[in-house]
Amino acid sequence: MNINSMIKVGMGDLKACKSPEVLTTLGLGSCVGVALYDPVTKVSGLLHCMLPDSKQFKNASNVAKYADTGLVELVNQMEKLGANKTRLVAKIAGGAQMFSTNTNNENLKVGQRNVMAVKMKLSEMRIKLLAEDTGLNFGRTVEFYSETGKYKIKAVGKPEKLI
Template sequence: MAVIKVGIADLNVAVKPDTITTLGLGSCVGVTFYDSSKKIAGLAHVMLPSTELSKAAVLNKAKFADSALPELLRRMVELGAIPRRIQAKMAGGAQMFNFKDPSGQKSIGDRNIEACKVALRKLGIPLVAEDVGGNYGRTIELFTETGILEVRAISKEIKHI
């Protein structure tokens, strides 16, 4: 069994018996996809809500909610996942610093959460569980055997969603 690590603004897939994890979700959102019949999982560490925010000459699809989630779905389908069987879970989107935006705009964490939910609706993938918001970072690990998403945070109880 291998533990597949996903970095910031990165995504990857895993197949039973492997697990897939990402560390240090602050305002970023970790979105997981899971096909329970094929035991195929995917994880995207989404850093920003929209590709419209990209200033790079070459787009990193994994960085943005609107491009990461379709790419994650594509990679899972390549491994044999059936789109109608895929369910999503997500964690993160915290407001790590307590300051007010003078423009009145939502925090980047809130915007990431919202953008991920919009992308999921567009893909027709149901969001079945979430642990989002707050003011603390998280580490998540998805177990391909069961589809359970473990959410860990300093000074918090481990959650299984």
């Protein structure tokens, strides 16, 4: 694979691309990497969202930081590249509980809340979730291949996973 076709997505960031480009994001802990894909046009998108809900913040100007606004923006960018919203499918990774907490405080369970928020928004947007690798207590690095729609998940000390 040509390394020039690898597009890096930072934390609280999103990118859309066309085949044969590959999207990657590093260090998904409690963050969720949402890969969207149009299997006909092979237009792909990757969102690295950090928080579930922009409505809880006064200055939510970075739309990619939040599950609710990031997914809407990612779909918009993908449509500009020729994707059809009705064909989009999703795969997600991340949403880990990075620190052990002996608390029932839901606010500290950011990973779990991120995963739930992403699933809720996908459902609301009628985008089918095909696969996920979420939860547990380890970080992930992901690569999304726009040629095939495969989502590669790498984690330290774990076998590589394709979903």
